[in-house]
Amino acid sequence: MTTIAPPAAAVGIGLKTRHVPEVIDLKPTLDFFEVHAENCMVAGGPALRQLAEVRERFPLSIHGVGLSIGGAAPLDQRHLDRLATLLQRFEPVWFSEHLAWSSHGGAFYNDLLPLPYNTETLARVCDHIDAVQERLGQRLLLENPSTYVEFAASTMDEGRFLAEVAARTGCGLLLDVNNAYISAVDHGRDPWDLIAALPVAAVGEIHLAGFAEDRDGAGDRLLIDTHGTPVAEAVWDLFRRTLRHLGPRPTLIERDQAIPPLAILVAEAERARSALLDAAAWPEAA
Amino acid sequence: MIPQDPIQAGFANALLAPERPLPPQVVTWNGSDPTVRFDVYRNNVVVSLTEALADGFPVTRALVGETFFAAMARCFLAEHLPDSPILTDYGDALPDFIAAFPPTRGLPYLPDVARLERARVRAYHAADARALTAQDLAHHLADPQRLPATRLALHPAWTLHVSEYAIVSLWAAHQGQGRIEDVDLRRAESALVLRDGDAVQVLPLSSAIAGFFATLAAGLPLGVAAEIAAATTPDFDLTQALALLIHHGGIAAWQPSGEPPA
Numbered sequence: 314m315t316t317i318a319p320p321a322a323a324v325g326i327g328l329k330t331r332h333v334p335e336v337i338d339l340k341p342t343l344d345f346f347e348v349h350a351e352n353c354m355v356a357g358g359p360a361l362r363q364l365a366e367v368r369e370r371f372p373l374s375i376h377g378v379g380l381s382i383g384g385a386a387p388l389d390q391r392h393l394d395r396l397a398t399l400l401q402r403f404e405p406v407w408f409s410e411h412l413a414w415s416s417h418g419g420a421f422y423n424d425l426l427p428l429p430y431n432t433e434t435l436a437r438v439c440d441h442i443d444a445v446q447e448r449l450g451q452r453l454l455l456e457n458p459s460t461y462v463e464f465a466a467s468t469m470d471e472g473r474f475l476a477e478v479a480a481r482t483g484c485g486l487l488l489d490v491n492n493a494y495i496s497a498v499d500h501g502r503d504p505w506d507l508i509a510a511l512p513v514a515a516v517g518e519i520h521l522a523g524f525a526e527d528r529d530g531a532g533d534r535l536l537i538d539t540h541g542t543p544v545a546e547a548v549w550d551l552f553r554r555t556l557r558h559l560g561p562r563p564t565l566i567e568r569d570q571a572i573p574p575l576a577i578l579v580a581e582a583e584r585a586r587s588a589l590l591d592a593a594a595w596p597e598a599a
Numbered sequence: 600m601i602p603q604d605p606i607q608a609g610f611a612n613a614l615l616a617p618e619r620p621l622p623p624q625v626v627t628w629n630g631s632d633p634t635v636r637f638d639v640y641r642n643n644v645v646v647s648l649t650e651a652l653a654d655g656f657p658v659t660r661a662l663v664g665e666t667f668f669a670a671m672a673r674c675f676l677a678e679h680l681p682d683s684p685i686l687t688d689y690g691d692a693l694p695d696f697i698a699a700f701p702p703t704r705g706l707p708y709l710p711d712v713a714r715l716e717r718a719r720v721r722a723y724h725a726a727d728a729r730a731l732t733a734q735d736l737a738h739h740l741a742d743p744q745r746l747p748a749t750r751l752a753l754h755p756a757w758t759l760h761v762s763e764y765a766i767v768s769l770w771a772a773h774q775g776q777g778r779i780e781d782v783d784l785r786r787a788e789s790a791l792v793l794r795d796g797d798a799v800q801v802l803p804l805s806s807a808i809a810g811f812f813a814t815l816a817a818g819l820p821l822g823v824a825a826e827i828a829a830a831t832t833p834d835f836d837l838t839q840a841l842a843l844l845i846h847h848g849g850i851a852a853w854q855p856s857g858e859p860p861a
Binding site: 529 | 686
């Protein structure tokens with residue numbers, strides 16, 4: 314089993330069920346695959362066995378979408394136990410989750426819902442991350458979300474909030490450049506305000522994905538995080554600028570809707586690799 | 600005690616109810632109507648959960664049509680949000696919901712079709728357990744004296760389906776086996792759903808064998824199960840029924856002592 318962490322110029326894609334046989338047989342030129350933790354939480358059967366076969370060939374990143382770290386409710390201990398079991402079995406190179414909430418009153422909404430950024434939510438998120446890292450015995454990477462509304466109750470911006478969480482809990486950050494772009498457009502901000510505020514050393518992984526475009530009630534652009542299209546050129550530009558600032562970071566192409574053939578996603582990941590190699594050759598990062 | 604959070608309570612109150620007011624504190628940078636933006640969340644929740652349900656019920660969907668299924672799913676999820684983030688578990692309650700859903704009253708077979716489909720998903724993800732082979736069981740089968748007291752544990756991927764309707768033929772017709780117009784809906788049918796290798800199979804059963812398996816699954820010994828089956832079907836063949844079980848890898852444990860299997 315491969316246990317070494319991939320190099321900083323590593324690229325990967327989200328693992329899709331339909332691509333699994335090809336991934337196992339053809340071993341594409343990728344450094345890692347990412348899977349959603351909750352999709353692997355089954356008792357047994359072919360899906361779990363095939364994931365083990367992929368794991369024998371590639372490092373895995375496990376990406377959670379169900380911990381509800383920003384939720385007011387206490388963490389779901391059964392879910393944490395399931396995560397611990399999963400991480401023990403598949404020994405991922407990273408485990409990541411979202412700055413968002415998804416459960417309330419015992420119900421799971423299957424969406425990454427937004428929270429205000431203030432001292433109260435900061436304390437809550439830090440408490441939850443402390444508990445997660447303690448239970449899992451490993452560092453968590455926290456991902457910046459796409460958001461469509463803001464809150465009058467917010468007293469700090471997202472970059473400062475994330476930097477504060479990383480400083481207090483020791484967690485790492487997963488910088489989703491697409492989410493940074495979407496949230497900036499959707500709230501009339503400069504995406505660089507977020508990226509520049511993040512502690513450079515904390516960023517352990519980058520996500521890239523595609524969005525859909527709509528209009529809000531005032532006719533302004535409203536971007537929606539769909540993971541259903543190729544990465545937009547504006548996001549590639551922001552990614553290259555980010556790499557000049559941070560240096561290379563393991564980068565993942567996410568696609569969850571309108572899933573193309575494996576080769577198309579591999580080509581998109583290779584485009585990310587070119588940018589990473591350029592950044593490694595011309596470092597501006599401190 | 601669950602801490603109160605008015606914003607999250609407000610989201611929960613409004614996400615599935617377009618007529619309800621938005622959560623408190625929601626603002627937009629340009630002063631535009633926040634409802635348009637909040638509707639992105641409403642749409643994400645409904646569409647993603649409907650898709651999660653739709654994935655597991657292709658024949659149910661085909662029987663009622665995509666538009667009807669989506670409308671029914673919308674009613675279902677308003678009452679039954681997932682109780683965990685594991686969406687492969689979501690949908691267990693849909694067959695009973697369909698049974699009590701007035702608009703599908705004209706399709707009385709639909710709840711059993713949905714149960715069969717749900718069982719297929721569960722079988723695919725069921726725990727791995729080694730099935731006992733004919734070779735494993737040869738010495739037990741060679742000792743017919745002890746058979747009547749024997750109890751079995753069936754494989755965790757197995758479920759038995761007994762319906763008053765032709766659910767197996769209906770399901771098969773949607774897999775390209777037989778024509779749907781030839782299905783006699785009023786014919787009672789039974790089936791085993793099981794995992795054979797990586798494939799989930801739907802295996803039609805006679806009512807006698809279905810009854811025999813149901814008795815075994817309830818934890819009663821072979822002798823009792825065979826007696827019940829023979830009482831309703833005089834030509835019930837125990838050897839044939841056991842052979843079918845073994846051939847499809849249905850036996851996870853065999854307890855000749857008569858003790859309930861561990």
